[in-house]
Each structure stands twice: as structure tokens, then as C-alpha cells.
Amino acid sequence: xxxxxxxxxxxxxxxxxxxxxxxxxxxxxxxxxxxxxxxxxxxxxxxxxxxxxxxxxxxxxxxxxxxxxxxxxxxxxxxxxxxxxxxxxxxxxxxxxxxxxxxxxxxxxxxxxxxxxxxxxxxxxxxxxxxxxxxxxxxxxxxxxxxxx
Numbered sequence: 001x002x003x004x005x006x007x008x009x010x011x012x013x014x015x016x017x018x019x020x021x022x023x024x025x026x027x028x029x030x031x032x033x034x035x036x037x038x039x040x041x042x043x044x045x046x047x048x049x050x051x052x053x054x055x056x057x058x059x060x061x062x063x064x065x066x067x068x069x070x071x072x073x074x075x076x077x078x079x080x081x082x083x084x085x086x087x088x089x090x091x092x093x094x095x096x097x098x099x100x101x102x103x104x105x106x107x108x109x110x111x112x113x114x115x116x117x118x119x120x121x122x123x124x125x126x127x128x129x130x131x132x133x134x135x136x137x138x139x140x141x142x143x144x145x146x147x148x149x
Contacts, residue, residue, distance in 0.1 A: 004080060005055075005076075007147065008042075008046050009046055009049070009050060010046075011032060011035075012028055012032075012043065012047060012050065013056075013069070013073070013076075015027075015028050015031055015032075015051065016028070016056060016067060016069045017069055017073040020035075020069075021061065021068075022061075022066035022068045023065065023066065023067055023068075024045050024064050024065070024066055024067070025040065025044045025047055025065070028043050028047065029043045043092050044120065045063075047067055048148060050067070051067065054067075054070060054072075055069070055070055056069055056070060057070055058069060062114070085098075109135070114128070
């Protein structure tokens with residue numbers, strides 16, 4: 001189970017994930033330097049640590065390495081959420097609290113995700129008239145009047 005990335009690890013991985021291609025230490029360094037003062041050796045150490053931890057793979061390219069993410073940011077986020085949820089003493093309450101914190105955009109994304117994975121969320125059936133009403137083949141059944149008696 002992955003542990004949460006540190007601040008600099010996350011800054012490096014964010015670039016690797018966003019660029020979605022093999023990257024060099026120099027490329028990451030130049031982008032990071034737009035936000036902060038940082039040394040080449042610091043970025044090189046962080047990327048080596050990420051390689052040792054299994055977050056990135058690397059291939060030799062001349063005298064440098066090119067680093068590629070092993071998994072997606074979405075998979076990383078999902079693993080962190082699963083880890084947090086699985087450690088709860090009351091998973092149902094944790095989910096209710098989590099859902100309560102969601103914005104409308106996040107709730108919509110959750111709804112989309114449920115549709116994508118194919119879970120059928122049961123809908124509340126509409127009330128029927130006494131006696132079950134008339135049902136035809138196009139309205140939920142092809143039964144005969146004497147069926148089930």
C-alpha cells in the first residue's frame with residue numbers, strides 16, 4: 001500500500017504524471033525552478049528515491065536517465081482513499097462523512113464513476129395501484145392473468 005508522497009516527491013510526480021512521457025531530471029528541474037530555488041542534485045535525489053520506491057521506472061538515455069510513471073495519479077489517489085477507508089472502525093460512517101464533504105462536482109463525478117464500473121444502483125420503484133395494475137409485455141412483464149396463483 002502506498003504511503004502519501006512528500007511535498008517535493010509530489011511536485012516531481014505531478015510533472016511526470018502531467019507530461020505523461022519519459023522525462024529527465026533536467027526537464028523537471030527547469031520546471032520546478034519556475035516556482036522555487038532548487039538544485040539539480042536535489043531533484044536527481046528525489047527522482048532516484050521515487051525509482052527506489054517503485055513510483056517511476058527509468059531507462060538510460062546517453063549519460064542521463066529518462067523517468068516514466070509506473071501508475072497514474074488516479075490510481076495513487078484511489079490507493080490512498082482505500083487505505084484511509086480500510087483503517088476506519090466504521091467504514092459506512094466514514095463513507096457518509098466523506099460524501100458529506102463532497103462538492104456537487106465531486107458527487108457528479110462519483111455518480112459517473114458508478115455508471116462506468118457498471119454498478120446498478122437500485123431505483124425506488126414507483127407505487128402501483130392496488131392489485132398490481134395492468135401490466136403488459138412492454139411495461140415490465142409478459143405474464144398471464146393466472147400466473148402465480
